[in-house]
Amino acid sequence: MTALTARGRGSAALSPRPRAARRAARLRESLVGWGFLAPNLALMAIFLFLPILWALQLSFQDSQGFGSPEWVGLKNYARLIGDPVFWQSFGNTIVFTILTVPITMVGGLGLAVLMNSVLPARGVFRTLIVLPMVISGVASGMIATIIFYQSNGIINKVLSAVGLNPVAWQSEGWPALISVVIVAIWLRIGFNMIIYLAGLQGIEPELYEAARIDGAGRWQQLRSITVPLVGPSTFFLLIMNVIASFQVFDLIFVMTGGGPGNSTSVLVTYAYRNGFQIREQGYGAAIGIVILVITLLFTLVQWRTSRMRDQVG
Amino acid sequence: MTRSTVTRTMTSANNLAPAPAVATSGDRAPRKKSRNSAAMIGGRKGIVWRSAIAVVVAVIMAFPLYWMVVVAFSPRGEVFEPTLRFWPSAWTTENFQRVFELYPVATWFGNSVVIGLFVTFFTVIVNLLAGYAFARLRFRGRNVLFLLTLATMMIPIQAIMVAQFRLVSGLGIYGSYWGVILPGAAAAFGIFLARQFFIGIPDEIVEAAKIDGAGQIRIFLQVVLPLSKPLIAVLILLTLMGSWNDFAWPLIALSDNQLFTLPIGLLYLQNQTAPNYNATMALALISVIPVVVLFLSFQRYFVQGFARSGIR
Numbered sequence: 074m075t076a077l078t079a080r081g082r083g084s085a086a087l088s089p090r091p092r093a094a095r096r097a098a099r100l101r102e103s104l105v106g107w108g109f110l111a112p113n114l115a116l117m118a119i120f121l122f123l124p125i126l127w128a129l130q131l132s133f134q135d136s137q138g139f140g141s142p143e144w145v146g147l148k149n150y151a152r153l154i155g156d157p158v159f160w161q162s163f164g165n166t167i168v169f170t171i172l173t174v175p176i177t178m179v180g181g182l183g184l185a186v187l188m189n190s191v192l193p194a195r196g197v198f199r200t201l202i203v204l205p206m207v208i209s210g211v212a213s214g215m216i217a218t219i220i221f222y223q224s225n226g227i228i229n230k231v232l233s234a235v236g237l238n239p240v241a242w243q244s245e246g247w248p249a250l251i252s253v254v255i256v257a258i259w260l261r262i263g264f265n266m267i268i269y270l271a272g273l274q275g276i277e278p279e280l281y282e283a284a285r286i287d288g289a290g291r292w293q294q295l296r297s298i299t300v301p302l303v304g305p306s307t308f309f310l311l312i313m314n315v316i317a318s319f320q321v322f323d324l325i326f327v328m329t330g331g332g333p334g335n336s337t338s339v340l341v342t343y344a345y346r347n348g349f350q351i352r353e354q355g356y357g358a359a360i361g362i363v364i365l366v367i368t369l370l371f372t373l374v375q376w377r378t379s380r381m382r383d384q385v386g
Numbered sequence: 387m388t389r390s391t392v393t394r395t396m397t398s399a400n401n402l403a404p405a406p407a408v409a410t411s412g413d414r415a416p417r418k419k420s421r422n423s424a425a426m427i428g429g430r431k432g433i434v435w436r437s438a439i440a441v442v443v444a445v446i447m448a449f450p451l452y453w454m455v456v457v458a459f460s461p462r463g464e465v466f467e468p469t470l471r472f473w474p475s476a477w478t479t480e481n482f483q484r485v486f487e488l489y490p491v492a493t494w495f496g497n498s499v500v501i502g503l504f505v506t507f508f509t510v511i512v513n514l515l516a517g518y519a520f521a522r523l524r525f526r527g528r529n530v531l532f533l534l535t536l537a538t539m540m541i542p543i544q545a546i547m548v549a550q551f552r553l554v555s556g557l558g559i560y561g562s563y564w565g566v567i568l569p570g571a572a573a574a575f576g577i578f579l580a581r582q583f584f585i586g587i588p589d590e591i592v593e594a595a596k597i598d599g600a601g602q603i604r605i606f607l608q609v610v611l612p613l614s615k616p617l618i619a620v621l622i623l624l625t626l627m628g629s630w631n632d633f634a635w636p637l638i639a640l641s642d643n644q645l646f647t648l649p650i651g652l653l654y655l656q657n658q659t660a661p662n663y664n665a666t667m668a669l670a671l672i673s674v675i676p677v678v679v680l681f682l683s684f685q686r687y688f689v690q691g692f693a694r695s696g697i698r
Contacts, residue, residue: 106525
């Protein structure tokens with residue numbers, strides 16, 4: 074291959090028709106490029122694009138388990154619209170996202186500012202904050218199950234000890250959802266801190282000095298220097314956090330299984346339940362397609378916005 | 387086109403090449419600079435307050451992990467007794483003995499290792515090749531393909547799992563290591579890390595090799611790869627961790643108890659009719675220790691990788 078390229082180059086230099094030679098060189102580079110990409114393309118085609126098409130086909134079928142599938146047109150989608158559990162899962166997904174994303178981001182920025190300041194044993198603090206990121210969702214969920222355990226879990230015991238009422242973390246809807254939100258924040262806040270920390274370290278210290286000379290207080294410095302200047306990090310984190318929240322699966326699966334009732338059921342767990350627990354795979358596939366469409370819409374909006382930002386900024 | 391958000395922000399998150407100490411534990415390198423900017427935000431006056439806040443946050447962050455250890459070493463059932471205690475009445479290893487007796491823990495651990503190594507091997511090779519193509523080769527369709535690859539990162543497995551399950555069954559690899567390994571290697575996040583890194587390699591180096599008559603493949607293997615050790619380290623660590631912690635797909639693709647990975651084994655323990663939470667935490671601890679050790683040993687690489695790929 075190398076020899077070939079080298080020879081091609083030699084003949085290109087001598088060629089009386091440089092345009093043709095250039096075209097040949099470009100073709101050769103194209104081939105090399107596609108060759109480098111081939112394994113990636115093959116994997117994506119087989120394990121992502123093919124399943125997407127297949128899922129689309131399945132979503133038009135009524136297939137329970139492995140019986141012969143029956144073409145039912147839009148029936149699965151019509152059923153979706155009338156399915157209260159689907160809408161509840163949809164609503165829970167939104168509520169979960171609205172609860173987790175702002176807290177994680179504000180908390181992450183706060184911690185980044187803290188970790189960017191003079192602090193003894195800063196490295197130790199940073200490590201502890203980032204550490205949950207490497208813990209699997211399953212392990213985190215199980216630890217949380219024990220901590221939030223309703224009868225004599227450590228949190229409820231502490232609440233009782235200080236004279237408060239224990240919370241029904243497992244038998245009531247809202248507390249159950251809140252407990253998952255807390256664990257998700259615990260898992261993700263370190264990531265937000267890292268990104269913000271990188272953003273903060275790019276800010277010129279002179280800016281703060283100038284602001285101080287102008288008499289700006291600490292809060293004002295934060296508002297008019299720090300927050301605007303970490304804008305790109307904020308944008309990036311917003312996308313990453315929304316996607317992560319939209320796809321939260323492990324935690325809910327392990328901690329609540331979507332319950333009590335369906336009060337913590339989200340779209341991805343509902344799709345799993347239909348596909349693999351109730352085994353209505355056609356219906357499960359239809360929910361999957363809805364998830365896919367929402368994800369793509371979000372991605373599109375995000376690209377649009379980023380292009381707009383490119384033009385404005 | 388290639389100026390899509392993720393790449394843009396990843397660039398702004400900073401350039402990979404010479405391992406900038408973003409937020410590593412090592413207080414050595416960044417100390418001076420941070421101290422300067424720190425002085426701007428608050429100075430030394432509030433140090434007591436800030437330390438107090440930091441301690442509170444650190445305790446909250448560390449508590450769940452501490453509690454896992456406590457439960458794993460407590461006598462069975464003790465943590466759910468009405469007495470409030472933050473420390474086991476007696477440290478015991480009975481939970482570990484139990485979990486090893488009742489379940490094929492060593493097998494699960496081995497499965498996690500084997501699958502993790504294979505996934506990592508394939509993923510890193512695929513990522514390096516694709517990242518190099520997107521970064522340094524010119525060919526028709528590159529931008530469209532890059533956009534497509536970007537988009538795949540957003541697709542949750544749950545959207546296509548029913549079809550993927552049928553596909554894997556159809557290929558005859560359902561319920562085997564390969565049913566987990568091959569779909570796992572289709573992960574795209576490392577491609578962006580790789581692309582970002584390769585863009586940062588100075589043109590002169592590549593041009594010099596070209597003038598010496600090296601073809602693209604030789605340039606990649608003999609010039610670029612030897613310069614990419616930090617990238618390869620980050621890719622290996624992140625992929626290994628991702629595979630080790632992966633849950634949703636192995637849950638679907640593995641049915642045989644003997645092939646379970648640790649996360650699926652954990653779930654299996656919890657789903658017993660009378661779950662023994664102490665045993666569960668013992669297994670959780672066993673599953674968590676390798677990644678924590680890896681993280682503490684290579685914190686700098688992990689943090690860099692997180693900062694650029696945005697997994698989680």
